[in-house]
Amino acid sequence: MAYFFVIIIVMTQKELIFKIRELRQIKPREDWVSLTKSQILGEESRNQSVASIFQLFFSLKPSYIGLAIVFIFFGAFGFAQSSLPGDLLYPVKKIVERSQAVFVSEKGKPQASIELANKRLEELTKIAETNQVKKIAPALEEYQASVAQVTKNLAKVTATTSDPLVIRELAESTQKLEKNKEKLEQTYGIAGLEIKEGSNPMKVLVEWLINDLEKRTLTEEQSLLFETAKKDYEAGDRFNESLEKLLFLSSPQE
């Protein structure tokens, strides 16, 4: 059996206005308020700082302007280090990196270029974390170019060295680079990190290791593993798997 209750509420005008005013308790979340503000006026802080710099610069006496230019010049180098592809100061960062590369020996160049490729991945991570969509395309281009440079440098070393230890070290660094790339792909779902077949650094290393192992005497078990590694290499998209096996085979056996 259903019961119905009739509720009659009688309210005076004063009480009503008081209750209306209680609706002032409705407020947006504070974090949302500040986030929305930064989204709408996102350029505020940057433009304000640029304007302040201009204001300061023009208010200086001519004799200090030269000094200010020197400070600005070095300041730009400093700021450029944290810039990302697509930023105004990014070309400065690239110039600094190139000039540093001049002082690296031929032997050290592959390792240095792997470090730079890792830097490009770090930039992509920053871009993905801060959702700067417009910068993804230039950052991917930078990454692809850096990997192509790694391959070029590895090709030079593999053509001249006969030291398996050097190749092992480079292979391990290259594998770390690959892992970082995979992590970025999985975490942020960034597409376009695939390395073009011709510029895959692992391919160069795999080829060197295959040539080296073909000259050695292998046990039956090792030969089987070697054949699998070669098949992975021939497949054209399993260089990482091939490299793992070849590194195992080339490592000093007890």
Added chain:
Amino acid sequence: MTSLRLGLLNMANYRKEFSKIYDRYINKIYRFIFLKVNSQEIAQDLTSETFLKGWEAFEKSQNPGHNNQKVENPSAFLYQIARNLVIDHYREKGKAQLVSVEYTPIIDPKQDLEEKSLLESDIGQVRLALNDLKEDYQNVIIWHYLDDLPIREVAKMLDRTEEATRVLLHRALKSLKNEINRPQIS
């Protein structure tokens, strides 16, 4: 002073000025929209759109190159944008007829329980009644009693005389009172 420097300084000043407008009106505009749409998520979307459109218009109005009118009264300007966005929202979704206040959650479930119970108990009752009023009645009550706008300003925003606005306010209160005092069956 070079035109580049002047331009940069002006831009920084506009942003600073609009930043103050944002801080001053964000709560009011959010509340105004929230009371009409009954959803935290939609209120947030429409509020941010209101301020984005407001900022774009404000920026243009400061630029002498554009033949735009200067924003003289930011409050009226933002409320007008908010009103249009709420109308568009209901028009687009056809929600004006479909959504009944009784079936709409009083507040977003994400809000904490304390706030929820508060709204559902006392002021929630006023909110439900307010939601059943026609748009002009809602606006006049919100602007005068919640936002403390003087009758003169409310009249301007409604494009009515002050006397007509007082009459409207009187009728709106009466209507709200009737809604609240209407016997409820539970």
